[in-house]
Amino acid sequence: MHAHSSADVLAAVAEELDRGGRRDRLLRKAAGGLAFILADYLVDHCGSAYGRHVTLLVGSGHNGADALLAGIQLRRRGIKVDAVLTASTAYEPGVSRLEAAGGQIISADTAEALESLSRADLVVDGIVGENGRGGLRGRTAELVSAIPPEVPVVAVDLPSGVEPDSGEIRGIHVRASLTVTFAAPKPCLLLPPGCHAAGDLRLVDEGLPTVSGTPRVRRLGDRDVAALWPIPERTAHKYLRGVLGVVAGADRYPGAAVLAMLGAVKSGAAGITRYIGPEAVTAQVLSAVPEAVPGIGQVQAWLLGSGVDNDEDQDKAIDTALRSGLPCAVDAGALKACVRRRLDGERAADAGKILLTPHAGELARILGWMGQRVDRSDIESRPMYYGRIVARELDATVLVKGPTTIIVGPEGVIASQAEAPPWLATAGAGDVLAGIAGALMASGLEALDAGEVAAFVHGRAAMRAHIDNDNGPITASEVAAAVPATIGKVLGAARFRRSVST
The missing domain is CATH 3.40.1190.20 (Ribokinase)
Structure with missing residues (x-):
């Protein structure tokens, strides 16, 4: 296994888009794999997926978009989905389609956001991804701190609040039971202490060509x-x-x-x-x-x-x-x-x-x-x-x-x-x-x-x-x-x- 820097992964995505690759195609493949893993996780840990309650913590980046699109597929399986928007913007097609599918869109600043977390069977962390730096702050930090300790968390790409390229932790961060990542693992998923916040690791192939650049971290199999x-x-x-x-x-x-x-x-x-x-x-x-x-x-x-x-x-x-x-x-x-x-x-x-x-x-x-x-x-x-x-x-x-x-x-x-x-x-x-x-x-x-x-x-x-x-x-x-x-x-x-x- 090789972990690449966040910059190299972002460059690979940009190169794919320059070659005519469609952003929504990459997002759909990533979201499809994520949704399958989330539903499977609910079955393993709750006994069933139908009728369960999933709360998405959604930021403005790619991992927030992945979470929204995966939420749409979860709704089709009879799962209740709330999307708590932690930033001023989010992937708009995902927001509108999730709402049309019966999902609930919630502002992070409302008491309803905390209520959704308290009722959740599973929380999905799509707050910040490879562009994140430093610990979480403000209302986002309050929401992450309010996740009940018994509720499992699945992080999208990496746990929010963990430094992507070093694995260092400098403040409030998500502690995940499972992290679903795409294209290539980020170094923080293989390096302590960040890897200890990531839980188990699953890699989804979204069809991105091999990431170029020298790997930052390697792990033998x-x-x-x-x-x-x-x-x-x-x-x-x-x-x-x-x-x-x-x-x-x-x-x-x-x-x-x-x-x-x-x-x-x-x-x-x-x-x-x-x-x-x-x-x-x-x-x-x-x-x-x-x-x-x-x-x-x-x-x-x-x-x-x-x-x-x-x-x-x-x-x-x-x-x-x-x-x-x-x-x-x-x-x-x-x-x-x-x-x-x-x-x-x-x-x-x-x-x-x-x-x-x-x-x-x-x-x-x-x-x-x-x-x-x-x-x-x-x-x-x-x-x-x-x-x-x-x-x-x-x-x-x-x-x-x-x-x-x-x-x-x-x-x-x-x-x-x-x-x-x-x-x-x-x-x-x-x-x-x-x-x-x-x-x-x-x-x-x-x-x-x-x-x-x-x-x-x-x-x-x-x-x-x-x-x-x-x-x-x-x-x-x-x-x-x-x-x-x-x-x-x-x-x-x-x-x-x-x-x-x-």
Whole structure:
């Protein structure tokens, strides 16, 4: 999936119109798809569509026009439709035709608008689309705040009040259960925190030609991951498949080493995984992961820092690894050493070989080491912005862990993955992710690809564990255990699709 800037999408629409495409044709196709989804949503969540009450919040833009035209089709299915006009103008053909079809047109300034919201089974957000900037204000903000919390909201194109190209939120905004978008997703639908206001995502093909311009954000799907995953050749042996060295864990945090090793070994991406750590932790690692090889030896990549806690021998091992020029996945206790070395210009490994895996708090600390005072809350409200600063200054790939994981390349490539259930917010989950990423780097993947693929597999494995637990809580160990079957399913589905197409 590729998300394009709002300007590129608007340019594609303008180009289609210049070629003789009719605006009402594009609107009708978009509205037809939207109406189908809205009626289907009513059936799923209310048991039926007929006789239900839908309130449209309608602005002056294209998404307001889409909402009005979809409302006409809903009226034909026996659904009560109110259109609350939030701007001084609206798509006039849609207004007049909806009124002729029995829909009610309501001014936003009236008490009737609030009454309609209180009676609604479903609210449709068509207030502002790709031209929206900043939070909602005035009466529109009052109406959005008055939507009953139990009433689902479907946003047209994107949730109003969310910045289209950055996903940032700067005031009152719509929080949707579902967003229906057209032509191409806007970046805010893939980037936090805006994507968390969008709910589920549905894409409607309105017949617009492919949007030109470089995508702002990308997200991998099953086929992309299958194409990148390192499948061993029939003649391969364990050394050819790559060797990962892991410096992780401490006497205080032995579990971090175990989980990082499990993530690496269960992924099967590398042929051998070596462990370097305190003697007592090594014993625990070998007990939990008998496939681990203890001690220093030849490796093709390093995983550094998960659970490391001021151990002199491990600090020396981390320093040696960072000076080696080999690919490094850098987590937790190794971040400071890596950041300081790269700030000082000591960059033994090039940009494609360094993957930093901080959560928001750790990214704030990295920025502090770089001379910028930033709070964790600032990172959570602008993860793409701060991730790009760090990636550019350190000439490295930065994976910002969170409900939606952001992966930022040093040249500005932005990726996001969001396969995981909320239950993945649990101790040790990041260690498993780091293990998967390190193993992928040992197999030969560059940092950006390894970060994206690892985030996908990690999230999908968490969802598999969640389902296996009857949709209940999960642990990091269960996520690691679900990794092999998750990879097998992705690869198997890709092989099936290839055989069918052949």
